[in-house]
Structures are given as structure tokens and as C-alpha cells.
Amino acid sequence: xxxxxxxxxxxxxxxxxxxxxxxCAQKPLYHRWGYRVMMAGFLLHTLAIGYEFFxxxxxxxxxxxxxxxxxxxxxxxxxxxxxxxxxxxxLGVFAAPLTAAVMIAAFCVPSVAVAPTPVFKxxxxxxxxxxxxxxxxxxxxxxxxxxxxxxxxxxxxTKSHRFFFKRLPSLEFLDKTGYGFIVTGxxxxxxxxxxxxxxxxxxxxxxxxxxxxxxxxxITWLIYAALLHGRLVSGWRGRRSAVMAIAGLAALLFxxxxxxxxxxxxxxxxxxx
Amino acid sequence: xxxxxxxxxxxxxxxxxxxxxxxxxxxxxxxxELREKLAFSPExxxxxxxxxxxxxHINESMIVSTCNRVEILMVTQDQSLALETILSFxxxxxxxxxxxxxxxxxxxxxxxxxxxxxxxxxxxxxxMIGEPQILGQVKDAFKTAVAKKSTGLIxxxxxxxxxxxxxxxxxxxxxxxxxxxxxxxxxxxARKIFDTLDDKTVLLVGAGEMAELAVxxxxxxxxxxxxxxxxxxxxxxxxxxxxxxxxxxIHLQEIPEKLKTVDIIIxxxxxxxxxxxxxxxxxxxxxxxxxxxxFIDIAVPRDIDPAINRISNxxxxxIDDLQGVISENIEARTMESxxxxxxxxxxxxxxxxxxxxxxxVPTIVDLRTKLSAIAHAELTKTLxxxxxxxxxxxxxxxxxxxxxxxxxLHDPTLFLKNPGSHRNKSVYLDFTRxxxxxxx
Numbered sequence: 051x052x053x054x055x056x057x058x059x060x061x062x063x064x065x066x067x068x069x070x071x072x073x074c075a076q077k078p079l080y081h082r083w084g085y086r087v088m089m090a091g092f093l094l095h096t097l098a099i100g101y102e103f104f105x106x107x108x109x110x111x112x113x114x115x116x117x118x119x120x121x122x123x124x125x126x127x128x129x130x131x132x133x134x135x136x137x138x139x140x141l142g143v144f145a146a147p148l149t150a151a152v153m154i155a156a157f158c159v160p161s162v163a164v165a166p167t168p169v170f171k172x173x174x175x176x177x178x179x180x181x182x183x184x185x186x187x188x189x190x191x192x193x194x195x196x197x198x199x200x201x202x203x204x205x206x207x208t209k210s211h212r213f214f215f216k217r218l219p220s221l222e223f224l225d226k227t228g229y230g231f232i233v234t235g236x237x238x239x240x241x242x243x244x245x246x247x248x249x250x251x252x253x254x255x256x257x258x259x260x261x262x263x264x265x266x267x268x269i270t271w272l273i274y275a276a277l278l279h280g281r282l283v284s285g286w287r288g289r290r291s292a293v294m295a296i297a298g299l300a301a302l303l304f305x306x307x308x309x310x311x312x313x314x315x316x317x318x319x320x321x322x323x
Numbered sequence: 324x325x326x327x328x329x330x331x332x333x334x335x336x337x338x339x340x341x342x343x344x345x346x347x348x349x350x351x352x353x354x355x356e357l358r359e360k361l362a363f364s365p366e367x368x369x370x371x372x373x374x375x376x377x378x379x380h381i382n383e384s385m386i387v388s389t390c391n392r393v394e395i396l397m398v399t400q401d402q403s404l405a406l407e408t409i410l411s412f413x414x415x416x417x418x419x420x421x422x423x424x425x426x427x428x429x430x431x432x433x434x435x436x437x438x439x440x441x442x443x444x445x446x447x448x449x450x451m452i453g454e455p456q457i458l459g460q461v462k463d464a465f466k467t468a469v470a471k472k473s474t475g476l477i478x479x480x481x482x483x484x485x486x487x488x489x490x491x492x493x494x495x496x497x498x499x500x501x502x503x504x505x506x507x508x509x510x511x512x513a514r515k516i517f518d519t520l521d522d523k524t525v526l527l528v529g530a531g532e533m534a535e536l537a538v539x540x541x542x543x544x545x546x547x548x549x550x551x552x553x554x555x556x557x558x559x560x561x562x563x564x565x566x567x568x569x570x571x572x573i574h575l576q577e578i579p580e581k582l583k584t585v586d587i588i589i590x591x592x593x594x595x596x597x598x599x600x601x602x603x604x605x606x607x608x609x610x611x612x613x614x615x616x617x618f619i620d621i622a623v624p625r626d627i628d629p630a631i632n633r634i635s636n637x638x639x640x641x642i643d644d645l646q647g648v649i650s651e652n653i654e655a656r657t658m659e660s661x662x663x664x665x666x667x668x669x670x671x672x673x674x675x676x677x678x679x680x681x682x683x684v685p686t687i688v689d690l691r692t693k694l695s696a697i698a699h700a701e702l703t704k705t706l707x708x709x710x711x712x713x714x715x716x717x718x719x720x721x722x723x724x725x726x727x728x729x730x731x732l733h734d735p736t737l738f739l740k741n742p743g744s745h746r747n748k749s750v751y752l753d754f755t756r757x758x759x760x761x762x763x
Contacts, residue, residue, distance in 0.1 A: 206515060207632060209644045215515065221615060222518035285612020288636040 054098050055119070055157055061091030062126065062150035069142035073217055081139040085130070088146055092126045099123055109176045118156030120179070121306075124187035125149045132191065138227060140218060144194035174249040182242035186302055188235030189274065193299030195228035196292035203289055225288055228295050229281065236274045243267055266305040273298045340678050341433035342382075343477065344402055345440060346409050347394035350450045353427035355643045359624040361417050363388035364593075365467060372473040374412065380404040383475040385468035385482075387443070389460045390623030390642060391450050396440060398477045402432055434671050437481065441667045444485045445492040447660055450646055451508070453498040456533055458489045476750050481674065488670045496662040508645040509619045510541055513587055516617050516638060526585040528578065528599070529592035530555040530564040533621055537589050538568070552585060554578055556592070582607045582616070589619045590626035598626040604634055619645075680762065681752045683739050689761045691732060698724045 068084025071077075099119065102110040110116040129145035132138055198218055205215040218224070246267075247257040258264060277294040280286035286294070348361055363371060368386045375384040375397070383398040399405035410428075414421045431439045442448045444461045465482045468474045474482070492498060510520070517523055525541055527534050530553055538551065551570030554577065555561030561572035573581060575598075582588075582604060592598055604616065618639040620627040625641050632639040679685065702724055706717060735755070742751050756762055 202515070206512070206638055209640070218515075220514060220518050221516050226518065284609070285614070287613040288615060290613070290635065 052157075054094065055153070058091050058095050058098065058122075059150060059153045059157060061087050061094065062122070062146060062153055065091060065142070066146035066150050069139075069146045072139065073143045076217065078139075081142060084142055084146060085133060085139075088126060088142070088149075089130055092123070092130055095119075095123050095126065109179055111179045113159075113161060115156055115159045115161040118152055118159060120183050121186065122149050122152040122156060124180075124183040125152060125190060128184060128187040128191060132227075132231075136227070138219075140198065141191060141194060141227070144198065145191055148190065148194070174245055174252060178242055178245040178249050181238050181245060185235045185238030185242050186306065188231045188238065189295075189302055190299055192228045192231035192235055192295045193302075195224050195231060196295035196299075199224040199228060199292040200289070200296075203292070221288065225291060228292060232274060232277060232295060232298075236271075236278060239267075239271055239274065243271060262309050263305065266301070266309050270298065270301040270305050273301050340437065340675055341402070342398050342400065343396075343436045343481065344399050344405060344430065344432045345394055345396045345436040346406065346428060346430050347387075347392060348427050348429070349392040349394075349448065350643065350646065352429055355623060355625070355641060357419070357423075357427060358391070358393065360419060361393045361413065362390070362623060363393065367416075368464070368467055369471055371412070371416065372468055372471045375408075376471070376473050378405075378408045380408055383478040384473050385464055385478060387461050387464040389457065390621070392443070392448075394440070394443065396436070396478065396481075398475065406430060434675055437671050437674055438667060440481065440485055441488045441670060442664075444489040445663055445667060446489070446498065447492070447663055447667070450642070452660060454536075455493070456536070458486070458493075459532070461489075462486065476753050477678075480677065484670065484674050484677075488667060491670075492663040492666050495666060496659045498659045498663050509537055509589065509640075512619075512638075512640060512645075513541065513617055516615050517586065520587075523586040524550045524552065524584060525587045525589065526552045526554065526578070526581060527564070527570075528554050528575075528588060528590040528626060529594075529622065530557075530560045531591050531593075534589055534591040535564060537591070537619065537621055541587065541589075552581060554581075579603045579607070583611050585616075586614065587617045587619065588627070589621065591621045592626050593622070594626060595624055597628040599631070600628040601630045601634065604631050604637055608634060608636065621645075680756065681749045683748075683752065686752050686755055686761065687732070687736050687739060690735070690755065690759055691728065693759055693761060694728045694732065698728055 065084045065088035068080045068087060072080035072084060099110060102116075111120055125145060126149045129141065129149070133142060199221060201214050202218040202221055202224060205218075206221065246264075250259065251257050273294070277286070277291065277298060280294070281291060348358060350358070353361070363386055368388055371386055372384060375381050375395075380401050381397050381399050385396050387394040387396070395409055397405060397409075410421060410424060413419065414424055439448070440461075444458050446453050446455065446457050449457055461482075465474070468478070513520055513523075520541065525538060527538055551565065551568045553561040553565040553570050553572045554575050555564070555572070556575060558572060558574065564570070565572040578599060582599075588599070590598060599618070608616075613636045616637045618627045618631060618637070620639060620641040623642060627639050627641070629639055629641065631637050680689075702721065706712060706720070712720075739748075739751060739755060742748050
């Protein structure tokens with residue numbers, strides 16, 4: 051398994067390299083190869099997760115190691131879909147290294163064997179986990195689009211048309227893309243949270259148990275809800291939207307990692323080491 | 324060619340190309356803040372020409388003032404005194420300290436001055452190489468100077484030559500191939516702000532030629548869904564321009580209201596104050612749902628308050644900022660400008676030849692040659708009808724003709740060598756050449 055993980059990481063790194071080369075040299079050849087290598091990495095990644103699924107008999111999301119592998123998988127999957135659908139090549143500069151970084155983190159975190167609990171044997175859980183992870187990937191990419199927006203906006207505002215100005219797409223496009231990610235991510239996050247509540251009802255007999263992970267998930271959800279509300283009602287756009295997307299990403303990261311390490315909760319047992 | 328040479332060794336009497344002098348600032352030598360301060364309105368230019376005419380050191384003068392440059396072109400007997408006159412005049416008239424002024428002024432004399440004015444008019448020295456407005460602006464400046472009678476023989480000739488050189492450059496090179504360079508820069512920028520320009524509304528503030536050019540390229544990038552609004556002080560001009568592009572003319576007072584719906588604003592009025600300020604823009608951002616607003620300010624003095632750039636989702640580019648965007652575009656035209664430089668070089672040489680022909684000695688020589696030629700032709704004709712003349716008789720007749728020519732030329736020669744006033748010497752020389760048709 052380790053060697054397969056190693057190959058997957060290598061592929062994502064090569065993909066990241068392709069995209070960074072594309073950013074610097076602006077030759078389509080690079081992003082095309084970056085895309086292909088990423089795609090190959092993603093397929094192998096999918097196979098590896100599928101294998102793991104059947105080996106242990108439930109979704110491999112028992113420890114941080116497995117969670118990170120799932121995160122990397124959903125990130126590259128969402129990116130590849132968006133790239134295929136909207137030809138947004140430049141986002142690869144953000145997505146490919148991020149995927150590689152997540153996978154390297156997964157590689158470094160030891161895979162602690164956890165005794166299989168009946169909690170994991172449920173279709174609800176599979177749906178909950180997959181949807182939440184895909185939502186988080188979309189929201190992470192929204193944060194990426196936000197970062198690119200701020201870079202491009204800064205270039206236009208300060209009138210220094212250097213490196214990034216030529217390479218990044220228009221502000222409106224970055225804004226729209228970020229918005230698209232957020233709508234997708236937010237919808238999935240909502241569905242994911244609902245499935246989580248339903249699952250909690252099935253397992254623990256209550257929808258809501260003031261668990262830290264639950265609280266922070268709802269806080270994250272509220273931030274994105276505020277962003278969408280601001281956009282739809284007051285027309286928050288551009289810079290504010292980008293900053294909010296980045297803030298949302300920070301909350302998301304805290305919900306994902308911070309809660310596990312700093313706070314206690316019932317996700318603990320399967321998200322800490 | 325610029326050094327004095329004259330049979331009498333009198334340096335002052337020699338028409339010398341170095342008498343032509345240009346003092347100026349342009350977009351490379353001075354920032355927009357200083358250029359807008361130095362700019363002459365047409366009225367100011369007239370007044371300044373009047374003052375320069377009174378200066379004993381300046382024989383002829385004209386002032387070209389555009390948003391990118393101020394050029395004072397003159398003919399002088401004494402360069403350093405003329406420079407001094409201009410410096411103190413500009414420092415006083417424009418309230419700028421002399422060291423600051425000297426920092427960003429350039430001075431060209433002689434064939435370099437001629438080259439400079441040719442290059443300016445041919446749009447080789449423009450911020451956007453090949454932009455076509457500059458020739459019209461130089462023509463207008465020349466018209467003003469002629470009306471004020473501040474130009475004379477040399478500048479008149481120089482400017483007419485300048486116009487024909489500029490025309491030649493335009494026709495024979497591809498330098499004006501992309502005549503809409505300011506728009507090119509603007510569209511390029513707009514594309515980095517807006518995803519598509521098709522559905523964007525453009526507001527023109529000021530319906531001048533410059534604005535029209537700027538909008539032309541934007542319009543061309545519209546597939547028809549975008550709208551054009553034109554706000555102009557003279558409403559009828561706005562109506563006319565709007566009509567040409569299927570747009571709508573509005574009053575200047577409507578601008579703040581229209582800011583709610585437009586996306587791109589191109590401003591090019593002659594207004595000395597800001598036409599659109601931060602207070603106009605800030606309140607409308609909410610009602611336009613923070614959709615981006617892109618201001619392109621091609622006016623000098625500027626029309627758009629630069630503080631607007633600090634408002635979120637509003638972007639202001641003035642004429643200097645556009646420079647950055649087009650620097651690459653300029654590179655692509657280098658090949659064409661090489662050709663243009665060759666044409667200009669050639670024309671400078673031709674102009675210098677004309678100028679040299681204004682010297683006394685060549686004129687007298689030409690005059691004598693012409694009279695001799697006529698005399699000899701007539702003599703031959705006459706002698707052919709008189710075959711009985713002996714060789715001695717013929718010689719006597721030839722001698723008489725020679726001395727006749729000498730006698731006739733005596734006074735004109737003396738006069739041309741010393742017409743009493745150095746100022747008008749070139750005028751007399753030119754007149755003589757014309758009177759006797761010495762330059763066929």
C-alpha cells in the first residue's frame with residue numbers, strides 16, 4: 051500500500067510541476083501533461099481507495115491517514131472535473147500542489163490500526179463522508195480561486211502588470227468560478243451535514259449532540275451561508291467575496307484538523323492519529 | 324552642416340541649422356502630474372507665443388501642447404539665451420521651480436531638433452507609437468502660430484516638410500496599422516477585469532476624436548449586445564457620435580445616475596477639474612451590486628479622481644498607466660519604425676540641403692550661373708545670325724555680356740551679403756531664389 055501511495059504522490063507532484071511550468075512558460079503542452087499525469091494519479095488513487103474499501107469492508111475513513119487520502123482524492127477529483135468542464139487550467143497551479151501536499155501529509159501520518167466498530171458499517175456514513183469530502187474539496191478550490199482573485203486584483207489595482215497579470219484570467223471569471231465552487235461546495239456541505247445528522251440519529255439516537263466537530267461544521271456552514279446571502283442580497287462580489295472564501299477555507303481547515311487536535315468530540319476516535 | 328561657414332568669416336550671418344531649437348517635455352521625461360501642469364490651453368499658447376515674439380533672442384516660435392507632451396519649437400540666434408528665456412518664462416507661467424523644470428526638459432538643436440519634430444509628427448515619439456492624433460495636434464499648433472504670425476520662413480518650411488514626412492511615414496510603413504493603440508491598451512485591461520465585453524455598457528465622457536478612437540476598438544470587440552452612452556458638454560456633438568455607434572447621448576449631469584448601470588467609462592474631456600469624483604462612485608457601488616467599474620482616463624488634466632481606484636471593485640487607469648499595457652505592443656512595431664526612421668533620416672538630410680541653399684554664397688553662385696546661362700544662350704543665338712562678325716568682334720561682345728552680368732549682380736550681391744538685418748537674411752535669400760527661380 052505504501053508503495054502505491056508513493057506512486058500516487060509522485061504523479062500528483064509531476065502534475066503540480068506541469069502546472070507550475072505552465073504558469074511560468076505559458077506553453078499549453080505543460081498543462082496538458084499536468085492534466086494527464088494528474089488524471090492517471092487520480093485513477094490509481096481511486097483504485098487504491100476501492101481496494102482498501104473492499105479489504106476492510108467499509109469506507110477507509112477511520113484515522114487521519116485515511117482521511118487525508120480521501121481529501122486528496124476528492125480534491126484532485128473535483129479539480130479534474132472542473133478543469134475538464136470549464137477548461138480552467140490555471141487553477142491547477144493551486145489544486146495540484148495542494149493535492150500533492152495533502153497526500154504527502156497522509157504519507158507522513160502513521161496509519162494506526164483501529165478496531166473496526168459497527169459505527170462504520172452504514173451506507174449513510176459512506177454518503178456522509180464522500181459528500182463532505184467532495185464539498186470540502188470544492189470549498190478549498192473556492193479558496194484557491196479567491197487567492198488567485200486577490201493576486202490578480204492587486205496587480206490591476208497597483209498597476210504592476212508583472213508575472214501574474216498576464217497569466218491569470220479576468221477578475222470576473224475568477225469571481226464567477228469561485229462562486230460556482232462555493233455554490234457547489236455549500237450545497238454538498240449542507241447535504242453532507244444532513245446525512246451526518248441522520249446518521250447520528252441512527253447511531254447515537256440524537257441528531258445533535260453539541261459535539262465540537264458538529265459546532266464547527268455549522269460555524270463553517272454559516273460563514274459560507276453568510277457569503278452566499280451577501281452575494282445574493284447585497285451583491286458582495288469580487289474582493290469581499292474572495293476574502294470570505296479564504297476565511298471560509300480557514301474555518302474549514304480548523305473544522306477538519308483543529309477540532310481533532312485541540313478540541314474533543316465524537317469524531318475524535320476516527321480522525322485523530 | 325550645423326557649423327557656421329561663410330566666405331566672410333562672419334558666423335552670425337550664416338543660416339545654420341543649429342538655429343532651430345526645440346525645448347520640451349514628454350511622457351518619458353516627465354510624469355503626468357507635471358505634464359498636466361505644464362500643458363498649454365489654446366488661449367495660453369497664444370498668449371505665450373505673443374510673449375516669445377517679444378523676446379529679442381527668438382525669431383520664430385510655435386508651441387505644441389498635447390496630453391503627452393509640450394514642445395516649444397523655435398528659431399533663435401543664440402541658443403543659451405533662448406533656453407534661458409524659455410526656462411524663466413515656463414517657471415514663471417507654470418509656477419514650477421527651475422531645477423524641477425530642468426530635470427525633465429529636453430533640448431534639441433540643429434538636425435536633432437528637426438529629427439525630433441519629424442519623429443513627433445510621424446508618431447514615432449508617441450506613447451502609443453503610430454497613434455494618429457498627434458499629426459492633427461501639430462497641425463493645429465502650427466495653425467495657431469501662423470495666425471499669431473510667430474512663425475517665419477524657416478518654421479513654415481520645416482512644418483510643411485514635417486507634415487509631408489508624417490504622411491509619408493503613415494503611407495509607406497505599417498506603423499499606423501494598428502491605429503487604435505490606446506484602445507488596444509484599454510481593451511486588454513478590460514479583458515483582465517471582465518470575463519466578456521459583449522454585454523458591457525460603455526460610457527464616453529467627452530466626445531473628442533481621442534475618445535472616439537479609444538472606443539472604436541472596444542466597440543469592435545462588442546458583438547452588439549453592449550450599449551454605448553455618450554456624455555458631452557456640447558450635447559449635439561454627443562448625439563452625433565452616439566449616432567455613429569448606435570449609442571445614446573446623455574447630459575453630463577446624468578453621469579452619476581448612469582454610473583449605476585455602465586461598466587466601462589472612457590473619459591477625455593478638456594475639463595480642468597475631476598469630472599467624476601470618489602463621492603460620485605462610492606454610493607453607486609451598492610446599487611450596482613459591486614459589479615466592477617473600469618475607468619479609463621485619457622484626459623490631461625485628468626478627469627477621473629484617482630482616489631476612485633481605492634474603492635473596492637472600481638479600477639482607474641490614467642494615460643500613464645496605459646503605457647505599461649502597451650509596451651509590448653510597441654515592440655511588435657519596431658520593425659516598422661525602423662523603416663520610418665529611415666524616411667525621417669532621409670527627410671532631415673533633404674531639409675538640411677534646403678537650409679544650406681539659403682546660404683549667401685551658393686545663392687550668388689546659382690544666380691550668376693543662371694544669368695550666365697541665359698546670356699550665353701542669347702549670345703549664341705545672336706551670333707549665329709551674324710556670320711560676318713570677326714572672332715575679335717565676338718570676343719568683344721562676350722566680354723560685354725560678362726561685365727553686364729557683373730554689373731547687374733553687384734548690388735544684389737552686396738545686399739544679400741549684408742541686408743542690414745540678420746533677422747531677415749534668410750527671407751531675402753529665399754525670396755531671391757524664388758524670384759529668379761533658382762530651385763526648379
